[in-house]
Amino acid sequence: MAKLLIVDDELPINRLVCKNLTLVGHECIPAYDGVQALSLIKSEQPDLIILDVMLPGISGFEIMKLLNSVPVIFVTAKTGLDDRIKGLALGADDYIVKPFEMAELTARVQAVLRRTKRDVSAFSFDDITVDFSSRNVYKNGEHIVLTPKEFALLELLINNRNLALSREKILEKVWEYDYCGDTRTVDVHVQQLRHKLGIKDRIKTVFKVGYRFEI
Amino acid sequence: MAKLLIVDDELPINRLVCKNLTLVGHECIPAYDGVQALSLIKSEQPDLIILDVMLPGISGFEIMKLLNSVPVIFVTAKTGLDDRIKGLALGADDYIVKPFEMAELTARVQAVLRRTKRDVSAFSFDDITVDFSSRNVYKNGEHIVLTPKEFALLELLINNRNLALSREKILEKVWEYDYCGDTRTVDVHVQQLRHKLGIKDRIKTVFKVGYRFEI
């Protein structure tokens, strides 16, 4: 999960990009012109900027000249070679030409985030942070040690937050598919999670069904 | 300026790429198939690899899976979205589609080299210094002798610090790609590193998964 600044003056495109990148877990801040972008870069300190070249007022190229260390993916309608080279020469981390497929944009975003080490595939709620890439969990900055089953269960709950998960479903996903154990096993692990994380009301019991992680 | 490995089985293209990149001041080493590429990566330790996907023998994708920290620019004739995403997901630093203009390739090479500029030929933590260029390790100024496997493992851990690395991933990267050994081998080498470097708590075990180097 990373904080992204989406700079594009075309409202529908900006919306679409934001929506898609939010869906894969990022926080997206839209900006619709160069001046707004510069101000948001200062105040929000995004991890990555997706920057349209053609902007009212200050152009994308000029914005990039003012940047220092923030990674940038350039977006433009121009397919001319000069523009691409200009973008890369200015220090862009990547370049994508309109019209582009959303899948390609998200792939490029992930690639840039990975190599600039700015991606923190983490999930936070209350005073708890779950870092999936390092498999660490913190509560108030303090490290919480989870066993493999506990971590897998927490991961499942987070990925299906606000959904009621049946014990059977949980068994199927966290344990082996054909595992034929007591469903009470699930209960015990849920209690363990509640205890270790100190969250009583986030993991709700759905009577006669299973559990639901509410956020 | 930099040492580049050009991997392409089509002789004229390989020649052309080499020629152009040599003209802008790089040292170019050509490779014409996957096996040759792997061997040259080991012996020459290039700063950047330009990698064609379609190769006789081992594919470009498979080569990339085995790489650790060397930057890669993918070259392919396929314009399909899947291939592009696959390349980026595997950790490619850039992607270029045939046929491409030489000016664009050289621009992308410069861009990748600029942002991967490895000014850190050494890595230090606690009382330990790891010098990657000379492959020396010091603890309190005292020289620590590491075997090749141990050094490769340490390098992998440092390059992926604060990430949970699975035993399979470690085997894949440090050992040969088709090596089919006991995963306990990884454990033994990790213990050896912990012992030699005198770091017990830096290399954490991630139960049921593998290890994580914390810094």
Place this chain on the structure above:
DNA sequence: AATTTTCATTACAATTTCATAACATCCGTC
């Protein structure tokens, strides 16, 4: 060829995980 070094494998010890059981408490229904 002899010596040294590297390293995969093995066996066993130490540790961790986790399913189960046993009992306590809660919930909905009557």
Place this chain on the structure above:
DNA sequence: GACGGATGTTATGAAATTGTAATGAAAATT
């Protein structure tokens, strides 16, 4: 409020996983 089933809580021992040291084969060096 009483009942029965469902869930919360805690403890325990077996099983799985990892730590450790030793061994001998293979590779590298002399």
